[in-house]
Amino acid sequence: MIALELKGITKRFGSIVANEGVDLQLKKGEILALLGENGSGKTTLMNMIAGIYFPDEGHIYVNGEEVVIRSPQDAFKQKIGMIHQHFKLVNVFDATQNIVLGNGKKKFNIKKSVSEVKEISEKYGFHIDPGKKIYDMSVSEKQTVEIIKVLYRGADILILDEPTAVLTPQETDKLFAVLKNMKEDGKSIIIITHKLNEVLEISDRVSVLRKGHYIGTVNTSETTESELTEMMVGKAIDLNIERIESEHVSDRLIVSNINCKNREGVKILENVTFTAKSGEILGIAGIAGSGQRELLESIAGLQKIDTGEITYIDPESGESVNLRDKTPTQIRELGVRLSFVPEDRLGMGLVGNMDIVDNMMLRSYENGKGIFLDRVNPSNLADSVISELEVVTPNSHTPVRRLSGGNVQKVLVGREISSSPKVLMVAYPVRGLDVNSSYLIYGLLNKQKENGTAVIFVGEDLDVLLALCDRIMVINSGKITGIVDARTVKKEDVGLLMTKTFDNDAKEVEDGGSNE
């Protein structure tokens, strides 16, 4: 029996097609894994089932009947519940208050709700204190609250968006035990994950999306990691990105054995060692959130590192400089530039309410005569960035916030490149850009490489990394799993390095937690 069926679902955001003609079937009482690279449209597709987005085309059937889902409330009515990657919880409320929030049908009785929450917990094997405040909870406990919230509303179809991304292996095991209990109870579950071993462990069937298209569905028992990787990554599509030959290659930045922890005390980088060379593009491949951001921020001096050294070799004098002791400003003056494009684009690097000229001045406000700012040079720079990178804007005095995402990125990348850096770090510089703009950015990176800059390029599209970079470093859960030659390596091998798991993973994470 089919619990949920999607037929020909298409969703576009402006000119970008997130999903095109996707079909999907979820059987009653099964766990279906949804697999795909970043940006393959998995979350978008699930959001359409959960009522966050509304599909442009296509039909959704629940238990064989066609339904229209326009809001999360409509989804609840169809007994569909989604557990989002970013939890939606009120911090100062306790678990029970969060669970009953907004659920207007039942009579308001906290005591009765507490016992209902306990009932649900016992039934599926959760461990939760209904009176515990959210701000006292670990990530895994918060996730438990989210799942119970969905069950409390009577969901029969549960969608979990990368639930294990934030969990330790032990917590993951617990979650999987709960999911199996729910499955036995007749619930149908879709789980989005990048981790192939988890897919093989928990799911009954696997559906694969690639670049918004539905590729196929296989039975988990009849498939292997490599088959899934091939489905997910697909055959290489020749992008014809120019890769110029490296010249004057010499060591520019030597990173050795750096370790660092995030605010929760979880190890985020572990023994990372590599060398970035001048006149070379070093690609960094990895699943989102594997430590790429922290790595770049460590080099830029924004993230405190616990142990390890970062050495910068000055191209003119040949001197070695230890970046560990330098402030971010000093590091920037050495010519190490970070152009990080975060998910919210404007969060880091640009100020949304300021115009393009003012944003250029964020890097040059210290220049100028006496107490007055130099506005002429930044203004010229803004105009040249606008014309060279074809930024679509009325003029250089438009607030950056009003520009489209792609144009915002051009301003950011353009500003960093303009300072003729010695080391240029870019993260997801083409995210959300159309093909034309993407190639413009690739061209800019190549030009930097030609000038002898050491370029570090964090990307999400393996095809691009393979075509553009000289070497590719693969990062996986904060560890470097391999540095390969982009000219000779096969895409499948990079994919395997990205998703490979370590046998000693569990032990190491435990150690990391107890150090706190």
Place this chain on the structure above:
Amino acid sequence: MMFFVFLTSAISMGVTFLYGCVGEIITEKSGHLNLGIPGIMCVGGFGGCLGVSIYMQSLSSPDNANWFLLIIISMFFSVLFSAMFGALYCFLTVTLRANQNVTGLAITTFGVGFTNYFVKNINMANFTKASALISYSPLKGKLGEFGDIFVSHGFFIYFAIVIAIVAALVLNKTRVGLNLRAVGENPATADAAGISVTKYRYIATIIGSMIAGLGGLFYIMDRLGGHWEYVLDIMGWLAIALVIFTLWKPIISIFGSILFGGLYIAGSYITGLSIHQKELFGLLPYVITVIVLIITSVLDSKENQPPAALGLNYFREDR
């Protein structure tokens, strides 16, 4: 005893703050930092006076005034004006997405100016009689000076305490209260849970304004005995300080308001002070509010904090 008289007076002074404070707590719980409260207390006082004036003019003789009708009519006009200003605040911040701080200050400026201009046109004949009726207590003086602390007050003092208790119950014990707090803490979560952020913010802010406005009515018609003074905006700022002092809890605000009232009038009860020294006592409520702020931030308590989304406008497309 002097102290009993002082306490009785402190309670009636404090109730002015209590109205403003409870109104602002309800508003802030929805995530609206309504700095228009001082202006709204002014227009609430203005509306109340207008209601009293209309009623007293309609009578053939001021001695025929009916206690119940006088209170109902003055309350009706008071909440009518303060609700209009509250609604204006919501329209600007929720519908037009204007900055809350700027809007609040504009409402205060507008409310004070509006009141000071139009209040001159109100016929305040017979206001002393009306005030005596409004502050009437059948038990006054019958239980001695100690008893007067509790029973000598007019209707609006007991009404304020009832409102504070009801507000506490609604906020902490009902679904509406839970939803309202969720809107003020995390509007995106509330929205996803099916709660209308717009509706809750409009209603909470308008109800809060209506309550705050009654403080203006009470102060002029009860505390001051029907004589208009241009001081209601000061009461409003103290009420906002009281919100912080009471850590957004209506029950604490009952006692906090008495403390504020006592400090505000203490100068007049201490003999041998110059006028300037007396003025200094009026400063004390602000000083202890600052101290409470320092203590709560040092303790770093997660509970006794302003609503997390206070002062932030919410629109879904921003996610």
